[in-house]
Amino acid sequence: xxxxxxxxxxxxxxxxxxxxxxxxxxxxxxxxxxxxxxxxxxxxxxxxxxxxxxxxxxxxxxxxxxxxxxxxxxxxxxxxxxxxxxxxxxxxxxxxxxxxxxxxxxxxxxxxxxxxxxxxxxxxxxxxxxxxxxxxxxxxxxxxxxxxxxxxxxxxxxxxxxxxxxxxxxxxxxxxxxxxxxxxxxxxxxxxxxxxxxxxxxxxxxxxxxxxxxxxxxxxxxxxxxxxxxxxxxxxxxxxxxxxxxxxxxxxxxxxxxxxxxxxxxxxxxxxxxxxxxxxxxxxxxxxxxxxxxxxxxxxxxxxxxxxxxxxxxxxxxxxxxxxxxxxxxxxxxxxxxxxxxxxxxxxxxxxxxxxxxxxxxxxxxxxxxxxxxxxxxxxxxxxxxxxxxxxxxxxxxxxxxxxxxxxxxxxxxxxxxxxxxxxxxxxxxxxxxxxxxxxxxxxxxxxxxxxxxxxxxxxxxxxxxxxxxxxxxxxxxxxxxxxxxxxxxxxxxxxxxxxxxxxxxxxxxxxxxxxxxxxxxxxxxxxxxxxxxxxxxxxxxxxxxxxxxxxxxxxxxxxxxxxxxxxxxxxxxxxxxxxxxxxxxxxxxxxxxxxxxxxxxxxxxxxxxxxxxxxxxxxxxxxxxxxxxxxxxxxxxxxxxxxxxxxxxxxxxxxxxxxxxxxxxxxxxxxxxxxxxxxxxxxxxxxxxxxxxxxxxxxxxxxxxxxxxxxxxxxxxxxxxxxxxxxxxxxxxxxxxxxxxxxxxxxxxxxxxxxxxxxxxxxxxxxxxxxxxxxxxxxxxxxxxxxxxxxxxxxxxxxxxxx
Amino acid sequence: xxxxxxxxxxxxxxxxxxxxxxxxxxxxxxxxxxxxxxxxxxxxxxxxxxxxxxxxxxxxxxxxxxxxxxxxxxxxxxxxxxxxxxxxxxxxxxxxxxxxxxxxxxxxxxxxxxxxxxxxxxxxxxxxxxxxxx
Numbered sequence: 049x050x051x052x053x054x055x056x057x058x059x060x061x062x063x064x065x066x067x068x069x070x071x072x073x074x075x076x077x078x079x080x081x082x083x084x085x086x087x088x089x090x091x092x093x094x095x096x097x098x099x100x101x102x103x104x105x106x107x108x109x110x111x112x113x114x115x116x117x118x119x120x121x122x123x124x125x126x127x128x129x130x131x132x133x134x135x136x137x138x139x140x141x142x143x144x145x146x147x148x149x150x151x152x153x154x155x156x157x158x159x160x161x162x163x164x165x166x167x168x169x170x171x172x173x174x175x176x177x178x179x180x181x182x183x184x185x186x187x188x189x190x191x192x193x194x195x196x197x198x199x200x201x202x203x204x205x206x207x208x209x210x211x212x213x214x215x216x217x218x219x220x221x222x223x224x225x226x227x228x229x230x231x232x233x234x235x236x237x238x239x240x241x242x243x244x245x246x247x248x249x250x251x252x253x254x255x256x257x258x259x260x261x262x263x264x265x266x267x268x269x270x271x272x273x274x275x276x277x278x279x280x281x282x283x284x285x286x287x288x289x290x291x292x293x294x295x296x297x298x299x300x301x302x303x304x305x306x307x308x309x310x311x312x313x314x315x316x317x318x319x320x321x322x323x324x325x326x327x328x329x330x331x332x333x334x335x336x337x338x339x340x341x342x343x344x345x346x347x348x349x350x351x352x353x354x355x356x357x358x359x360x361x362x363x364x365x366x367x368x369x370x371x372x373x374x375x376x377x378x379x380x381x382x383x384x385x386x387x388x389x390x391x392x393x394x395x396x397x398x399x400x401x402x403x404x405x406x407x408x409x410x411x412x413x414x415x416x417x418x419x420x421x422x423x424x425x426x427x428x429x430x431x432x433x434x435x436x437x438x439x440x441x442x443x444x445x446x447x448x449x450x451x452x453x454x455x456x457x458x459x460x461x462x463x464x465x466x467x468x469x470x471x472x473x474x475x476x477x478x479x480x481x482x483x484x485x486x487x488x489x490x491x492x493x494x495x496x497x498x499x500x501x502x503x504x505x506x507x508x509x510x511x512x513x514x515x516x517x518x519x520x521x522x523x524x525x526x527x528x529x530x531x532x533x534x535x536x537x538x539x540x541x542x543x544x545x546x547x548x549x550x551x552x553x554x555x556x557x558x559x560x561x562x563x564x565x566x567x568x569x570x571x572x573x574x575x576x577x578x579x580x581x582x583x584x585x586x587x588x589x590x591x592x593x594x595x596x597x598x599x600x601x602x603x604x605x606x607x608x609x610x611x612x613x614x615x616x617x618x619x620x621x622x623x624x625x626x627x628x629x630x631x632x633x634x635x636x637x638x639x640x641x642x643x644x645x646x647x648x649x650x651x652x653x654x655x656x657x658x659x660x661x662x663x664x665x666x667x668x669x670x671x672x673x674x675x676x677x678x679x680x681x682x683x684x685x686x687x688x689x690x691x692x693x694x695x696x697x698x699x700x701x702x703x704x705x706x707x708x709x710x711x712x713x714x715x716x717x718x719x720x721x722x723x724x725x726x727x728x729x730x731x732x733x734x735x736x737x738x739x740x741x742x743x744x745x746x747x748x749x750x751x752x753x754x755x756x757x758x759x760x761x762x763x764x765x766x767x768x769x770x771x772x773x774x775x776x777x778x779x780x781x782x783x784x785x786x787x788x789x790x791x792x793x794x795x796x797x798x799x800x801x802x803x804x805x806x807x808x809x810x811x812x813x814x815x816x817x818x819x820x821x822x823x824x825x826x827x828x829x830x831x832x833x834x835x836x837x838x839x840x841x842x843x844x845x846x847x848x849x850x851x852x
Numbered sequence: 853x854x855x856x857x858x859x860x861x862x863x864x865x866x867x868x869x870x871x872x873x874x875x876x877x878x879x880x881x882x883x884x885x886x887x888x889x890x891x892x893x894x895x896x897x898x899x900x901x902x903x904x905x906x907x908x909x910x911x912x913x914x915x916x917x918x919x920x921x922x923x924x925x926x927x928x929x930x931x932x933x934x935x936x937x938x939x940x941x942x943x944x945x946x947x948x949x950x951x952x953x954x955x956x957x958x959x960x961x962x963x964x965x966x967x968x969x970x971x972x973x974x975x976x977x978x979x980x981x982x983x984x985x986x
C-alpha cells in the first residue's frame with residue numbers, strides 16, 4: 049500500500065522540491081536528482097511483480113469527499129503494473145537521456161518540474177480506482193503535456209501545438225467525465241472495482257451506450273485515434289525527450305489503459321467491438337499511410353505512433369469479443385488478442401522510445417531531422433545507426449526483434465475473427481485482416497524510409513551540421529541502447545514477460561475467465577507455415593517493392609482528399625468560434641458600467657420572478673416579527689433620506705459621503721439588532737471602500753448632469769425600482785416559510801462539534817470551510833486581477849507616451 | 853498626525869490580531885481581522901508616503917496574499933495526510949501572552965490564511981491604484 053501511495057505522491061513532492069534543489073545542484077546536474085525518483089519507484093514496483101503473479105492486489109482507500117462518493121482509493125493489479133513499470137522505467141531512461149540532451153541555457157528546472165508533475169499524474173491515472181480521482185489525474189496529464197509541448201514557448205508552432213493538444217484532450221476528458229457521471233447514476237458508485245462487479249446492471253441500463261461512447265471519446269482523444277489524432281503531430285514541437293516519453297511511451301497510452309480497464313465493464317456488446325476495433329484499424333491505416341509522406345523524422349514517428357496506437361486499440365476491440373462468446377475455445381482465441389495488445393504495448397514503448405531518442409541524437413548532432421537533408425550516416429554514426437535499425441525493423445515486424453512477435457499475434461487475432469460467427473460479423477470478418485495487412489505494408493515502408501533515407505545513400509552536400517559529423521557521445525547513447533537491447537531480449541525471452549507481467553494483467557482485464565486454459569498463451573518465435581507468416585512475407589515483399597518505386601507513386605499524396613483536411617477543419621472551427629465569440633461579445637459589452645449593472649439587475653429580477661412564479665405561495669407572515677422601535681425607524685429614515693439624496697447630489701464627493709452615511713447606518717442597524725460581527729465587518733468595509741473611492745476619485749471623469757433621453761431614464765428607473773421590490777418581496781417571503789431546517793441547531797452544537805462559541809465563525813471556518821476556502825481563493829484571484837489590470841494599463845500608457 | 857499614527861497603528865494592529873484570535877468564541881475572526889489589519893496599513897500609507905512604509909515593511913503584499921491562500925488550502929490538504937476528511941479541524945487550548953487563553957487549532961491556521969489573504973489583497977489593490985496616481 050505504501051508503495052502505491054509513494055508512487056503517486058513522490059513525483060509530486062519531488063516536483064515541489066526541484067526549484068529549491070536546483071539552487072544547489074545547478075545546471076544539468078539537477079537531472080541526476082530527478083532521475084532517482086522514477087528509478088527508485090521502478091525498483092520498488094518491480095519488487096511487487098512476483099506477488100502480483102500470485103493474484104495479489106494492493107488496494108488502499110481513504111475518504112476524500114465521502115459525501116459525494118469520492119474516495120481516494122489506489123489499486124494496483126497486473127494492468128496497472130504494466131503501465132506503472134513503463135512510466136517509471138521509460139521515465140528513468142528519458143530523464144537520463146535528457147540530462148545530456150538539454151543545453152545548459154534552457155530552463156532546466158522548469159522542464160523537470162513539469163516532467164515530474166506529469167509522471168505523478170500519469171501514475172495517478174493508472175493507480176486510481178475511483179473514477180473522479182482518475183479523472184483529476186487524467187486532466188493533470190493533459191495540463192502537464194500542454195506545459196511541456198509549450199516548453200519553447202517563444203516559438204509560435206510550439207504554442208499552437210500545445211493549445212491544440214490541450215483543447216482536444218481536455219474536451220475528450222470532459223466527455224469522459226460525463227460518461228463517468230452516467231455510470232454513477234446507474235450504479236451509485238465511482239469505484240472501478242464495484243463497476244466491474246455490477247456489469248449486468250450497467251448493461252441493462254438505457255444509458256449504457258451513451259456512457260460507453262462518452263468514455264471512449266475520452267480514450268480516443270487521449271490516444272490520438274482517428275479523427276482526433278491531429279494533435280499528436282503538432283505535439284512534436286516539444287523537446288525530443290518529451291516526445292519520447294509523453295507522446296509515444298506513456299501519455300498517449302492512457303487511452304489504451306482506459307479501454308483495457310473498461311473492457312470488463314462494457315465489452316461483449318457489438319457497439320463496443322465495432323467502435324473500438326473499427327476506429328483502431330482506421331487509425332492504423334490512416335496513420336501509416338500519412339507517415340510515409342512525412343519528411344520530418346519526428347513527424348514521421350508521430351504518425352507511426354498514431355498508427356501503432358490504432359493497432360493496439362483494434363486488438364483490444366477484438367479481445368472484447370471474448371465476453372460475447374460462450375465456447376471456451378473461442379474465448380481463448382479472443383483473449384489472445386488482448387494479450388497481443390498488451391504485449392505490443394510494451395514492445396512499442398521500447399522500440400519507439402529508442403527511435404525517438406535516435407532522432408533526438410540526429411537533431412542534436414546535425415541540427416536537422418529532415419530526411420531530405422540526411423543521408424549516408426551509417427558509417428559516420430555506427431552505433432546510432434544500429435539502434436535505429438533495431439528499432440525500425442522491430443516496428444516493421446521483422447525477426448529477430450520483439451515487433452515480429454506481436455505483429456504475428458496481431459495477424460492471428462485479426463484472422464481469428466473469421467472463426468467466430470458472432471455479432472453479425474460474417475461478411476465483415478474478411479475486411480479486418482485485409483485492412484490490417486495494408487496498414488502493415490505502409491508501416492513497413494516508413495520503417496524503411498527511416499533506415500535507408502537517413503543512414504544510407506550519399507552524404508548530402510552541403511552537410512547540414514555546422515560541425516564535423518561524428519558519433520554522439522556515449523552518454524547520450526546509453527538510454528536508447530538499453531531500449532534497443534530490450535527489443536532483442538524480448539524476442540528471445542518473451543515468455544518471461546508473458547508469465548510475470550502480462551499474465552496478471554490478463555487476469556485484470558478478464559476477471560471472470562481467470563480459470564480458462566490458455567488465458568496467458570505461450571509465445572513461440574516460430575509456429576510453422578501458417579497464415580500469419582505468409583502475411584508477414586507478403587508485407588515484406590510488397591513493402592520492398594513499393595519502397596523501391598516510392599518516387600513513382602508518391603504523387604498520390606497530392607490528391608485533394610488526402611491533404612490535411614482534418615487540420616483545416618480544426619483551424620476553421622477555431623477561427624469561426626473566435627469570430628462568433630467576438631460578435632456576440634461586442635453586442636453586450638458596451639464599456640459602460642451602468643449597462644452592466646442593468647444586466648445584473650435584470651437577470652436578478654428575472655431569476656426571482658421565475659422562482660416566485662413557480663413558487664406561487666405568497667404568504668406574508670408578520671406574526672413573528674418584533675415591533676419596530678422608534679430608534680430603528682429613525683435609522684431607516686436616515687438611510688432613506690441619504691439614498692434619495694444621492695440622486696440629486698451635485699458633486700461626486702457629496703455622493704460618496706452620502707453613500708458612506710448609508711453604509712454606516714446599516715452598521716448601526718446591525719448593532720441595534722445585536723449582530724456585532726456584521727456591524728464590525730460593515731464598518732471596516734465601509735472605511736476601506738471610502739479610501740478606495742478617494743483613490744479612484746482622481747481618475748473618474750467630471751461629474752455632470754447627464755442628458756439622457758426620457759425613455760432611457762424611465763428604463764433605468766424601472767429596473768432600479770423592480771430590483772428594490774424584488775429584494776423586499778423576497779425578504780418578506782422568507783419570514784413566512786421555512787423550507788429548510790433552522791440553522792439554530794448550530795448554536796447548540798457549535799461548541800461541541802467545532803470547539804468554538806462564535807457560531808458565525810464556526811460556520812465559516814468549520815461547517816462550511818470548503819466555501820470559505822474557495823471564497824478566499826476567489827478573493828485572491830480578484831486581487832491579482834485588479835493588480836495586473838492596473839499594471840497593464842500603466843504599462844500601455846507608458847508605451848503610448850514613448851510613441852508620442 | 854504622524855506621531856499619533858505611530859501609536860494608533862500598533863493599537864489597530866493589536867486589535868486586528870485580537871479580533872482574529874478571539875474569533876472562535878467572540879465576535880471577530882479571520883475576515884474581520886484581516887480587514888482591520890489592512891485598514892491599519894492603509895492608515896500608514898495615508899499618513900506617510902508609500903516609500904517610507906515600504907522601507908519599514910519590506911515585503912510584497914501579493915506574496916502575503918499568496919501565503920494566506922497556501923495556509924488556508926494547506927490546512928485542508930493536511931487533514932488528508934492525517935487520514936481524516938478534507939478540511940477537518942482540530943483544536944487545542946494554548947495560553948498566549950497578551951491575548952490570554954486562546955484556542956489554537958488548525959482552525960486558527962485556516963483563519964490566519966483567510967486574514968492574510970484579505971490583508972494582502974486589499975493592500976495590493978489599494979497600492980496598485982494609488983501607485984498609478986503618481
